[in-house]
Every structure is written in C-alpha cells, then in structure tokens.
Amino acid sequence: MKVAILSSIAWRTPPRQYGPWEQVASYLTEGLHQRGVDVTLFATTDSVTNATLEGVIGTPYAEDRETDPKVAECLHISHLMERSEEFDLIHNHFDFLPLTYSKLVRTPLLTTIHGFSSTKILEVYRKYNAGTSYVSISDADRDGSLDYIATVYNGVDSKDFPFEPHPQDYLLFFGRIHPDKGTHEAIQISRQAGKVLIIAGLIQDDNYFDQKVKPFINDRTVFYLGNVGPDERKTLLGKALALLHPICFDEPFGLSVAESMFCGTPVIAFNRGSMRELIVDGKTGFLVHDNDEAIQAVDMLGRIDRQECRHWAQAMFSKEKMVDGYLSVYERILSRR
Known part of the structure; x- marks a missing residue:
C-alpha cells in the first residue's frame, strides 16, 4: 500500500510550536511508517519525518x-495531485481545497475533516460527498448533510507527554489566544478560585x-509565556494542577485536552462540542457549563486520580489507536476499487 x-503548510510538520493539524499529520505519518506502510508526507520542505518527504x-x-498563502497552497496541492497515480490512496489533512481535484484524478481521496471554519465551506464538502470519503475527528463534529466512513480520534505519542504524578499548585490555559478558546474566562476562573494561572x-x-x-498579566498570579515549543509544553501540562479549557465554541476535538490527560493532568472544560467524548466527568476532569461551576470544580480536583487520566488517554487517544483506525479505513476504501 502506497x-x-x-x-497543511501553514506550519512545519511537525510544528515547532503551534500547529495541531500538522501535529496529527506527523503522528499519523510516523505511525504508518513504523507499521511498514510505504508513506510519503507532502509538507513544507523543512518538515521532519522518517518517511519519504515531498514538498515545494x-x-x-x-x-x-x-509568502502569499493562496499561491503556496496552490503549488503545494497541485504538486501532489500531479503525482497522484504513484499512490494507492491520498489522505488529505488540508481541509476542502484538495477536494476540487478529486474528479480529475483516479486515486481515491480520503479527507479528515478537522472542523468547519465556516458553514460556507460545507458547499464544497457536499459537492464531493459521493465521490470521496470523509473521516470525522469526533462524533460531535459531524454535519448531518455529509456521509462519513468513520470517526477516528486524533492520536498522541505517549512518549511526548510523560506521566507526572506530582503537580504544582497552578492552573494552565494552553491554546490559541482567541475569544473562542476562552482565555479571559480562564483568567476569571483562576482569580476567583485563588489559583495562579499560566x-x-x-x-x-x-x-x-x-x-x-x-x-490581567501581572507575573504574580497571571503569567503569559508566549507560544511555547514541545519541551515547554509537556512540562507545563505535566506540572499543572489542571488544564482550564473554557471554550466558547463547539470544539471539534481539542488536542491539548488529550495531551494534558496523557500527563495525568485533569481538564476542566465547558461542556461543548467534543468535550464529553474526550473527558470522563468526575474521573479525568470535569464538564461544566459556566465560570461558577468551573470554580467549584477546582475545589474538587483532589478527587481525581491522575493515573486514571493517563490510562484513559492511552486507551482512547494514542497514536497507535489512531493508526489502527486509519488503516481500517484505508482497507475499506481500497476494497471498493
């Protein structure tokens, strides 16, 4: 199987700092390569992989x-599509644009939908619904007008997020600084709970x-460390008392939530989108509806067994489980030919 x-080419694969789509694509590529699959990663040419790397x-x-993003995307996508016959299957982690090539090439196209940036892009997904295959990254993120071949949760390499049994006394907000992610809400929750927030x-x-x-950043009770890299990320997540994830939108997955639980760190999240699929309420964190409930949850963190967080993450969101899921999907698609 080739x-x-x-x-994506917004960031390197794997990303130096931020870049969840690129991170998932990297974990999948390396996992497939370890299983003996002949896999080629199409990414920026500064990307790092043990598989074959292609890029322009x-x-x-x-x-x-x-760099003009549209020009770069056009050159990047077309570079693969013009070589499509070299492969048995193309796995798209680049949103909706590659779908427009799907009727022009004979190689089956699988698209992992990492969320919908706008309802307007659904028109493209609907147009190519019958001729391509879609995977959702959570059941919550499915659109009723589309057909899906499977849900495959994003996977994390457990070696990148070692278990930390002894946390420090701070709460962590880790993610994009954007209204959707609830950074301001995390500040209010931590202040009222009497905890330091990083x-x-x-x-x-x-x-x-x-x-x-x-x-609110005062370097006493609220710290901002910037856009940190992998080494700092695993330390911050592991040493945190809990990850605050007060999202203000229906999040498709939430990679930092899984990463946090791998470290043994529970998550306090607003119960929206995929959160009920990622978090076992009362066991690996708390699903809450507002700031007041989140503050109460901070007081209940002592009830959480950090080892149980780790076990749950390994069982549900490991790189190996993700690779298994996609290999099964690949076999189903190729068996149709």
Whole structure:
C-alpha cells in the first residue's frame, strides 16, 4: 500500500510550536511508517519525518510574511495531485481545497475533516460527498448533510507527554489566544478560585489579547509565556494542577485536552462540542457549563486520580489507536476499487 499524506503548510510538520493539524499529520505519518506502510508526507520542505518527504514550499506561510498563502497552497496541492497515480490512496489533512481535484484524478481521496471554519465551506464538502470519503475527528463534529466512513480520534505519542504524578499548585490555559478558546474566562476562573494561572499559546486575535488578557498579566498570579515549543509544553501540562479549557465554541476535538490527560493532568472544560467524548466527568476532569461551576470544580480536583487520566488517554487517544483506525479505513476504501 502506497499512501500520500497531504499536510497543511501553514506550519512545519511537525510544528515547532503551534500547529495541531500538522501535529496529527506527523503522528499519523510516523505511525504508518513504523507499521511498514510505504508513506510519503507532502509538507513544507523543512518538515521532519522518517518517511519519504515531498514538498515545494520551503517555509511555512505563517512564518513568512512575504509568502502569499493562496499561491503556496496552490503549488503545494497541485504538486501532489500531479503525482497522484504513484499512490494507492491520498489522505488529505488540508481541509476542502484538495477536494476540487478529486474528479480529475483516479486515486481515491480520503479527507479528515478537522472542523468547519465556516458553514460556507460545507458547499464544497457536499459537492464531493459521493465521490470521496470523509473521516470525522469526533462524533460531535459531524454535519448531518455529509456521509462519513468513520470517526477516528486524533492520536498522541505517549512518549511526548510523560506521566507526572506530582503537580504544582497552578492552573494552565494552553491554546490559541482567541475569544473562542476562552482565555479571559480562564483568567476569571483562576482569580476567583485563588489559583495562579499560566497562559501559553499563539496570539490569534491581537485586539482580544490587548483588551481581555494583557491587562490581567501581572507575573504574580497571571503569567503569559508566549507560544511555547514541545519541551515547554509537556512540562507545563505535566506540572499543572489542571488544564482550564473554557471554550466558547463547539470544539471539534481539542488536542491539548488529550495531551494534558496523557500527563495525568485533569481538564476542566465547558461542556461543548467534543468535550464529553474526550473527558470522563468526575474521573479525568470535569464538564461544566459556566465560570461558577468551573470554580467549584477546582475545589474538587483532589478527587481525581491522575493515573486514571493517563490510562484513559492511552486507551482512547494514542497514536497507535489512531493508526489502527486509519488503516481500517484505508482497507475499506481500497476494497471498493
């Protein structure tokens, strides 16, 4: 079986810091390679993989203001599609644009839908619904107008997030600094709970950061560490008393939630989107509906067995389980030919 993995080129694969789509594409590529699959990763040429790397874009466009994202995406996607007959299957982690090539090539196209940035893009997914295959990353993120071949949860390499049985006395917000992610809510929760809050993540909305986050950063009770890399991420997650995830939108998955539980760190999350699939309420964290319930949950963190968080994450969100899921999907698609 020869598989092409089409990764995003906003960031390197795997990302140096932020880049959840690229991280999942990397874990899958390495996992398939370890299973003996002939896999080629199409990504930026500075990407790192043990499999075969192909690319025409040298620098991720999010890191280079001189790069036109649309031009880069066009060159990147077409580079794979013009070589499509070399592969038995193309696995798309690049959203809806590659679908527009699907009727022009003979190689089956599988798309992992990492969420819908807008309801407007559904028109594209619907157009190619019958001729391609879709995987959802949670049952909560499915759209009723589309057909799905499976749900495959995003997987994490457990070696990247070692278990930490002895946390420190701080809460962590880890993710994009954006209204959707609830950074301001995390600040309010931690303040009212009387806990130190550490914030780490990419500033995606400058106005929101300046108005709702920055005024509260005092380097005593609220710290902002910037957009941190893998080594700092695993330490911050592992040493945290809990991860605060007060999302203000229906999140498709939430990679940091799984990463946190791998470290043994429970998650307090607003019960939206996929959170009820990721978190076992009262066992690996708490599903809450507002700030007040989140504050109460902070007081109940002593009830959580951190080892149980680790076991749950390994059972549900391991790289190995994700690879198993996708190999099963690949076999189903190829058996139709």
